[in-house]
Amino acid sequence: MIKFGTSGWRAVMGEEFTFGNVRIVVQAVANYLKQRFPGRTITVLVNYDTRFLSERFANEAAKILSHNQIHVLLADRDAPAQAQALQIIKRKAQAGINFTASFNPPEYNGLKLNIETGAPALPSETDKVEEEARRLARAPIFNPYYPRPEFVQEIDLQSDYLEFLQKKIDFASIRKSRLRIGVDLLYGTSREYLDEILEDNGIPIEEIHGYVDPYFGGITPSCSEQNLRELGRLIREKKCGLGIATDADGDRFGILDQNGRFIVQNIILALLLDYLVRVKGWRGGVARSVSTTHLIDRVARRFSLPLFKTPVGFKYMAELFLRKQIIFGGEESACIAVKSHLPEKDGIFAGLLVAEMIAATRLNLTELRQHFFRRYGKKYSGQKSVPLHSKSERALNDLVIAPPEHFGGRRVLAVERIDGIKFDFEDDDWLLLRLSGTEPLIRCYAEAESKADLEKLLRLGVKRLD
Structure with a gap:
């Protein structure tokens, strides 16, 4: 059964996630968009990750959409989810489709739907797509062999995103601190994004897994402690002051300290909130999902900041972000929202913000944690x-x-x-x-x-x- 969950529709390839079902869901999205934007020119940005068949699924989506006279902006290579969100906003597209199963095992793939704001679609939207998919599944779906070329345009997602990111992080402070960073790209979409922006800013890095492998080196492409052991060894061998990893679609992060030790994402979220509020002087609402650390609550209480609680799923946090109700939001699954950034998860930005925090405070992660626990207690x-x-x-x-x-x-x-x-x-x-x-x-x-x-x-x- 085709069902959109916390972050899109995900299923095992060859079982539920098949070309036939993909065609049904893409046609359902097309029908939903034509109903939502009647009489208007519709543009959809189609992106994909480094998984097996993701590019093929993206091309299949472009065919279906083009035969619906929907303009398709097709990513010229696999790209992070947040780079897609930026282009949806910049080009005023009506939606985005991303073929990714994020951190799920290699045998999974998925389809994630973003709306015209760049944010993930809420259940109110995906429920309608599901309902339409169920209706369409009762009869064969038109299966074009060729796309309609006048409706398909390949675009680059990298250059605009890196230019956007350049304005969001204090790279001069990181460079001045002489921080050496270990980078694990986990065979995903962040290659030539995270590593490139650091190198372009003169920040020394040591990099691993910066190439495509649909099997993800035999692991699940998530930023877990177990999966980042090789990065830990690299940090110790090359004497790096920080380790940054991103998952398959680049929207989640993993952080290792100067000793190569994994720091749980809940702690990183709390450290970043404290840095933004106490050091940078930000004020405003704070959000966390119901499964995220209450250290967020303690920081919010200390500075008398409004606290919002959401169900699990970044889409709910993005809604608060778009309403300008929050300056910071975090989920324990390594998701972050920060004011004036993007209404989509961004593991690259989160990792770079940690580097900025280390440089600005002149403290390593061990010292930052010790200072934090003295202020707020330990959990x-x-x-x-x-x-x-x-x-x-x-x-x-x-x-x-x-x-x-x-x-x-x-x-x-x-x-x-x-x-x-x-x-x-x-x-x-x-x-x-x-x-x-x-x-x-x-x-x-x-x-x-x-x-x-x-x-x-x-x-x-x-x-x-x-």
């Missing part, structure tokens, strides 16, 4: 997953309907149903259980004052689903 966060089946789904639904007043001997101070069910305890500790929007799993997230309390909460959460 430990983690996640486990449980396979989704009838028993575990029923257990989750029962908790949502009738949540307990005590959990593992701890009094529940508040229950949130923004996305799944979340139990808030004393000291900003919490437990969240929710359906994954990208895989057949139930996610169990928790945060606590100690590692022991964290492990206990995660065990209790998993046990409740058994």
